[in-house]
Amino acid sequence: MEPRWPKWYRDDDLSVSLQGVAADTISHLADLGRTVTLLEIYDCPDLMAGSLEPLTRCPKLEWLTLSGGVPDAVSLEPLTRCPELRWLSVTPADLPRLRGQLPEGLVFLNVRGLEVTEPSWPGRYGNDGLSVSLQGVAAADTISHLADLGRTVTVLDIYDCPDLTAGSLETLTRCPELWVITLSGGVPDTVSLEPLTRCPELRDLTLSGGVPDTVLDILSGCPELRWLTLGDLQRPAETAFTAAAYTRLVKSCRELWALYLHCTADTTRAVLTALKEADLGRDSNGRPRTISLWVPGELYRQLRSQGGDGVEVEKWKDSEEDSEKDSEEDSE
Known part of the structure; x- marks a missing residue:
């Protein structure tokens, strides 16, 4: 061994x-x-x-x-x-046995299938609540146990779960204070994201993998959404939504102000143009809306001068190489 x-x-x-x-x-x-x-x-x-x-x-x-x-x-x-x-990793079979028996100071809980060798911990800290990551297991009954742990789950990251079903997401509505959700690895075409519109505190959503227009139209029903991350940095072409669908979503989710994109350069440019041309209206406080569009370093260098009309172009997840290039360009 x-x-x-x-x-x-x-x-x-x-x-x-x-x-x-x-x-x-x-x-x-x-x-x-x-x-x-x-x-x-x-x-x-x-x-x-x-x-x-x-x-x-x-x-x-x-x-x-x-x-x-x-x-x-x-x-x-x-x-x-x-x-x-503060950090605890268990298997799905252990999860129901933790009901009422979580350490008071626990912050991060990882639940992973038996075939998963290394835990991927939640990427965010949920303030006073519990941050949970699921790996290789997304069955409805597993997610349903989260609502019965005796602790408020505020952050949920689901990684590498091809068996995700509509029933799995339906159980998320039993975690009423869930405000950060990450669905990594893509969502099967047969799974509707409609249950997310019934998570009243959902503020921050990340969807990697393919994201078609139908998904964006459904997410238009998430009124409290503030941060939206879409696409896959390694496979940007899989992010197949159109600028028109993206604009519809932004106009519908009036609290949305930060958009993170991992898609092709052409789609990113189209989104930027569409947002600048659209009437984004005002937020819930009656102020004119400003959208921050976050893009990878290479695209940022191409688009940063094209912001305006309520859209600010920002750089997302810059690498050391990106930072060096930006410093060189700023000094010229």
């Missing part, structure tokens, strides 16, 4: 990974004479009742990964007595 090293390191603290070891091994961690802040447990099917109790003797434990699932005989209740636990 190849060693799996901990993925996180911080000075003066100890990061630990356990692979295929006996259950009582966990009990020795608190006696090593060093502060254990990260623990990853892999391939340990012989965990038994009380196996996680010693974690309460690691008072600075911040990061815990339970890979492969926890046997039913093992209680997750000791996690509630880990006061510094």
Whole structure:
């Protein structure tokens, strides 16, 4: 068996990974004479009742990964007595068992299928709520458990979930304070995004992969939307919406002010022209609307001088190379 090293390191603290070891091994961690802040447990099917109790003797434990699932005989209740636990990764089978047993200070929760080897943590922090990421699992019953955890879920990132269904998204309406949603990897054509229009607090939405006009027309029913990210930086041609559909969405979502685009250069230029020519009206406070259009560095250098008429062109996710080019151009 190849060693799996901990993925996180911080000075003066100890990061630990356990692979295929006996259950009582966990009990020795608190006696090593060093502060254990990260623990990853892999391939340990012989965990038994009380196996996680010693974690309460690691008072600075911040990061815990339970890979492969926890046997039913093992209680997750000791996690509630880990006061510094902020990051927790579990399998879908463990999720319903966390109902009412989440650590009070938990901020990031990752739920991943058994075939997923590395957790992708939520990309945002949800203020006083819980930020959740799902990987390789998007079944309706998995998402439905989020509303029953006893904590307010405010951020949800769904990665690599080709089995996403309309029923899966319907369950999001049971998380009434969900304000950030990321659907990464594309949404199947058979799945309607209509349930998102019934998430009353939805402010920030990211859709990667193909985004046709029909999707944009549906999203026009999200009145509180403020930030919208569309497309795939690696495959911009898959983002197949038209400038006309994009303009309809902007005019309908009157609180929308920041648009992030990963699409072809021609589509981006068409969107910029259409927004400048459209009557975007006023926001809910009666002020003339200004839209920030964020584009990748190369397009930004081509379009930044073409803003105006209520549209500001901004640069999104500039790389070090982009920053150097911009500095050179600004100095000329």
